[in-house]
Amino acid sequence: MRICIRLSALLAFVLAAPAFAQGTSAQREACEDDAYRLCQAQVPDAIAIEKCLRANAASVSGGCRAELGLASPASEKKRKK
Secondary structure: OHHHHHHHHHHHHHHHHHHHOOOOHHHHHHHHHHHHHHOHHHOOOHHHHHHHHHHOHHHOOHHHHHHHOOOOHHHHHHHHO
């Protein structure tokens, strides 16, 4: 019986894991256009898309940058001075 419960819990976790990797609905809404524009080759891999968006932070929209917690280009310029 314990094995059955453990296997059920493991199965539930494995099935739910892809949903956690796709980001929040706010992130998807804010970053979808940027993802298709800048990271088309990584679609539908959510983790690869996020890495791509972070690598292209200077070209990402302000809303997406805010959702990902990235600094705005203006604040980056201030830091470099």
